[in-house]
Amino acid sequence: MRSKIVDLTLPDEAVAGLGTRPFGIYIHVPFCATRCGYCDFNTYTAGELGTSASPESWLEGYRREMSMAASMIADRGAAIPEIDTVFVGGGTPSLLGAGRLVEVLDIARSTFGLKADAEVSTESNPESTSPVFFDKLRAGGYTRVSLGMQSAAQHVLATLDRVHTPGRPVAAAREAFAAGFEHVNLDLIYGTPGERDEDLAASLDAVLEAGVDHVSAYSLIVEDGTAMARKVRRGELPEPDDDVLAARYEMVDARLRAAGLDWYEVSNWAKPGGECRHNLGYWDDGDWWGAGPGAHSHIGGVRWWNIKHPASYSAALADGALPVGGSELLTAEDRHMERVMLTIRLASGLPLADLSNLERSAAWQAVADGLARVADDQLILTDRGRLLADAVVRDILA
Structure with a gap:
């Protein structure tokens, strides 16, 4: 295969x-x-x-x-x-x-x-x-x-x-x-x-x-x-x-x-x-190498993923090739979007300084709606906000 x-x-x-x-x-x-x-x-x-x-x-x-x-x-x-x-x-x-x-x-x-x-x-x-x-x-x-x-x-x-x-x-x-x-x-x-x-x-x-x-x-x-x-x-x-x-x-x-x-x-x-x-x-936007069939990796804004089937994975490496099935170079916009999506899920929160003026307006609306609070300039989800985390992200990125 x-x-x-x-x-x-x-x-x-x-x-x-x-x-x-x-x-x-x-x-x-x-x-x-x-x-x-x-x-x-x-x-x-x-x-x-x-x-x-x-x-x-x-x-x-x-x-x-x-x-x-x-x-x-x-x-x-x-x-x-x-x-x-x-x-x-x-x-x-x-x-x-x-x-x-x-x-x-x-x-x-x-x-x-x-x-x-x-x-x-x-x-x-x-x-x-x-x-x-x-x-x-x-x-x-x-x-x-x-x-x-x-x-x-x-x-x-x-x-x-x-x-x-x-x-x-x-x-x-x-x-x-x-x-x-x-x-x-x-x-x-x-x-x-x-x-x-x-x-x-x-x-x-x-x-x-x-x-x-x-x-x-x-x-x-x-x-x-x-x-x-x-x-x-x-x-x-x-x-x-x-x-x-x-x-x-x-x-x-x-x-x-x-x-x-x-x-x-x-x-x-x-x-x-x-x-x-x-x-x-x-x-938190770290770097990692993902090894093994289907594993994903990320280094410095480059993401790639290995071919999925174990037999194909081993065969590629036996032939001297990295078993990469696809890759993408993340744009600054991509990385910003992913940072918002992931960091908002953390109890430490999302830095307001990372957001544009329009995004900050949406963030403050989430605060007004009881979905988030601000502490030390970090946007942190409330208990109710955690149930609606995806909606908060969509509103901020919209």
């Missing part, structure tokens, strides 16, 4: 700024044991891949991509930046096993160098973890684990096609803490068809019982092309209700904040010091 490869051009000013902003590495592991009905990520089961790709071929491709990335930066006369954050996502990275995940980190460390205080995260499915798994990860240099919980209600997990048992995420979080991890995240999804208020309350009880320092909670989105979208189209499942989603978000926010986890991004809550630095790099 072959996909078209495009050349990647990084302007001098893009690479010259490396090291002046946070620099992260995102590593996409495309393997999953099963496909969840709601998921539209670039993932593949063993049955879908057959013999066309394997963890071994993926790992060799990743090794080559990291080497080529560092060479490209060095060839432009720029210093190779040390890594501030690493995030291994997917897919289900824990399917690689602890040994391969440590090798993944070792490759990044030996190619770019890792800062002494670097944050190193991996996503994991609770069912493919164990105390030994976490012990090896921690000894290998990982500092943070993100566990997919979604819900503590069995019937909600069944609707989502999740395979883990309801109590396993809490047990996995405790195992991670016992292995020496200080930072553990649990992911929640709310608004699944059939979910009741008491189901979400039980999920929040479980999260708080686990004692994690970070929670990500997302409303269910029915993505086109997924098994869940087909069920909704056939009338087997109802569409998520916007009013229900808003009420569930308020429930999540109230419970987490009462327990000492404050929101720092619209869908993310953390105890002090538990914020995900890697994701903050995305939201």
Whole structure:
């Protein structure tokens, strides 16, 4: 299987700024044991891949991509930046096993160098973890684990096609803490068809019982092309209700904040010091190299993305080519628009100085409407404004 490869051009000013902003590495592991009905990520089961790709071929491709990335930066006369954050996502990275995940980190460390205080995260499915798994990860240099919980209600997990048992995420979080991890995240999804208020309350009880320092909670989105979208189209499942989603978000926010986890991004809550630095790099115009099939990258206003299929990805790298499927040079207008869209979602807020006179007028109207407030010349969403963040962004950019 072959996909078209495009050349990647990084302007001098893009690479010259490396090291002046946070620099992260995102590593996409495309393997999953099963496909969840709601998921539209670039993932593949063993049955879908057959013999066309394997963890071994993926790992060799990743090794080559990291080497080529560092060479490209060095060839432009720029210093190779040390890594501030690493995030291994997917897919289900824990399917690689602890040994391969440590090798993944070792490759990044030996190619770019890792800062002494670097944050190193991996996503994991609770069912493919164990105390030994976490012990090896921690000894290998990982500092943070993100566990997919979604819900503590069995019937909600069944609707989502999740395979883990309801109590396993809490047990996995405790195992991670016992292995020496200080930072553990649990992911929640709310608004699944059939979910009741008491189901979400039980999920929040479980999260708080686990004692994690970070929670990500997302409303269910029915993505086109997924098994869940087909069920909704056939009338087997109802569409998520916007009013229900808003009420569930308020429930999540109230419970987490009462327990000492404050929101720092619209869908993310953390105890002090538990914020995900890697994701903050995305939201605050940082630089990152995305390695792996379908991974996206951004350096100095240039964005590109890798070809999606694991076999095509590995084949391109075996031929000596970066597996770039497309790229774009962001204009000043593009970058401004994205800064407004992303920064407004942060509890730290959007600097009013970044806005034009017309945009500031719209921002002050959001304040008058009770959707935002201003503190230290930063526009910060109110609790109600977080429910309508997209509308606030549209009004400002209009």
